[in-house]
Amino acid sequence: MDIITTTGLSSAPVELVERKGAGHPDTLADGVAEAVSRAYSHYCRDRFGAILHHNTDKTALLGGSSTVRFGHGEMTAPIIVMVNGRMSYRFGDERIPVEDIVTRAAREYLADALPLLDAGMWVDVRTRLTQASSPGAVDGKAAEADAARQRWFAPRSLDDLAERRRMFANDTSAGVGYAPLGIxxxxxxxxxxxxxxxxxxxxxxxxxxxxxxxxxxxxxxxxxxxxxxxxxxxxxxxxxxxxxxxxxxxxxxxxxxxxxxxxxxxxxxxxxxxxxxxxxxxxxxxSSIESGDEGVVGRGNRANGLISMLRPWSAEGVSGKNPVYHVGKLYNLAAAEVAKRLHASCGQPVAVALVSQSGRDLHDPWQAIVQSAGREPLPNAVVRETVTEVMEGLDGLREDLLAGKVATA
Missing domain, CATH: 3.30.300.340 (S-adenosylmethionine synthetase, N-terminal domain)
Known part of the structure; x- marks a missing residue:
């Protein structure tokens, strides 16, 4: 891990901040995607002993329609939930009831988020899930080896889950966090x-x-x-x-x-x-989702629940990403935790970027960039120790994500 520390971060005299609330269509899309990922992860871990490959972070909601007047409001057309992404449908010879898992999770989430919505009647769940591997699947004898790329979404056994051999970053990306919050x-x-x-x-x-x-x-x-x-x-x-x-x-x-x-x-x-x-x-x-508005994962709040236009940020849609090794989820949450800890120890405003490199060990970011407000940069040794501690705690973060204790939007 390369460490870059610098100064120059200051408390801005101007802030521009948006928050989309719990019932906003974009927040609902994030919530559905994360609920589906959690439900699928629990099913796989309970049934097979491991979370199989999946991502639902391209989920979108298409608004229904309603009629309202004083003293009366009713739905007239359903909300369409389009769960887009990839998901393993089989483990060995056993078929996974993906449609049932996805539909139940999406409806239960929306029913809880919008208690006045009859989710059984007015939520139409449609799956657009593929099992195609990312680039790297080269035809030939490698396809028959354990953990071959061709088996990414059709594992024959746990031996086909490459991350069980070595936990590595799925992408070259960056997660960003900062502390403290502004007023x-x-x-x-x-x-x-x-x-x-x-x-x-x-x-x-x-x-x-x-x-x-x-x-x-x-x-x-x-x-x-x-x-x-x-x-x-x-x-x-x-x-x-x-x-x-x-x-x-x-x-x-x-x-x-x-x-x-x-x-x-x-x-x-x-x-x-x-x-x-x-x-x-x-x-x-x-919610305006009842009257034609749309919601899409990643268009709303960042992982800290805010859209802060004058702050450092990542464009990653965190919700619905696989909690096992997707850096677009884990590194954003980890960067926020690193920033929080560094701020607590030094008392200065801190911004942190953790940069992954596809295929690199997940727990060892390629770059860790820390900007602080003091006259001198934070010591590299302090940054390295803090980042290492946070990355070593990723198992606890995963458990909190699966328990729904960590917000992703």
């Missing part, structure tokens, strides 16, 4: 988590969870715009809608005062509303 990031996360949280939703069941937060900070002046849906069947008239829009603005202002007491925060809510027409953010299920 705009704290606001975006804190406000959305509060509005989508179980306690708030129980107390205010007329708000949906397809919430989007955009925060712009310039020095100590912060502008926050929120889009917050209301549930049609629980909103009897325009006056109620308008009153609740004002109410949620007050809730956001209260949260902002708690999170950022030393900043001047102005809040706007549902700025597209036209009360006279009326055209309002009124929904049947609490």
């Amino acid at each position: 705009a990031e704290d606001l975006a996360l804190g406000v959305e988590n509060h509005l989508s949280g179980e306690a708030f939703q129980k107390e205010h069941p007329y708000y949906g969870t397809d919430i989007k937060i955009m925060v712009v900070r310039n020095g100590r002046q912060v502008h926050l715009t929120a889009c917050v849906p209301q549930i049609a069947r629980r909103t009897p008239d325009l006056d109620t809608y308008v009153a609740r829009r004002a109410q949620v603005r007050r809730f956001i202002e209260e949260q902002a005062a708690r999170i950022a007491p030393d900043f001047r925060v102005t809040v706007a809510v549902n700025t597209r509303d036209d009360d006279k027409r009326p055209e309002l953010y009124l929904t049947a299920t609490g």
Whole structure:
């Protein structure tokens, strides 16, 4: 592992941060992809003793349609879930019930994320899964050897899983993380988590969870715009809608005062509303996925739950990637952990990039790049020790991913 350390990182006077909430179509797509990967991983490990090769990180949702009016909201066409990617359908002579695993996982996830959605009726799951190997499968006698590339998605036994011999990076890619969060990031996360949280939703069941937060900070002046849906069947008239829009603005202002007491925060809510027409953010299920909007893995929040436009970032869609050796998942999460630990030890803002090299030992990144805010770069020895500790803990990270304890969007 090559170590590159540098200085020059500073706390920016300006922040631009977005968070797509729990019910946003892109967040739902990430959630479905990760739920399918978890379900498939559990099935394979329980049945065969290992997680077979798969990736569902190209999953997309196509919005259904609905009709809403005050006091009434209903679905009229289903949401289409397109689970795209690759997945092993067989292990030796045993066929894996992939369609059942995928369909059940997708519907259960959406039913939990959108309790007002009848997922059995209004979620149409379609799989687009292949078993073609990545480049490297060369015809000839090598195809009959153990762990041959041709057996990547059709293993005859556990001996055909190359990663059981040597855990290696599947791609040349980079994972990025940083610490600490800025005040705009704290606001975006804190406000959305509060509005989508179980306690708030129980107390205010007329708000949906397809919430989007955009925060712009310039020095100590912060502008926050929120889009917050209301549930049609629980909103009897325009006056109620308008009153609740004002109410949620007050809730956001209260949260902002708690999170950022030393900043001047102005809040706007549902700025597209036209009360006279009326055209309002009124929904049947609490999400725009019910009315034609689309969701795609990787278009929404990064692995830390934010879209921070002025921060270092990776374009990788983390959700749905194989948790065993896909660096697009593991290195992004590991880089964030390295940054967190380095920041805790040095007290300075830190940004970290871990760069993989396809085929290289997974636990030994090709490059580790660390930028800090101090006058002197962080010592290479400290960086190496921290990165090594985090990479040696990948088994624990995998277990947390399989248990659903680690967010990927």
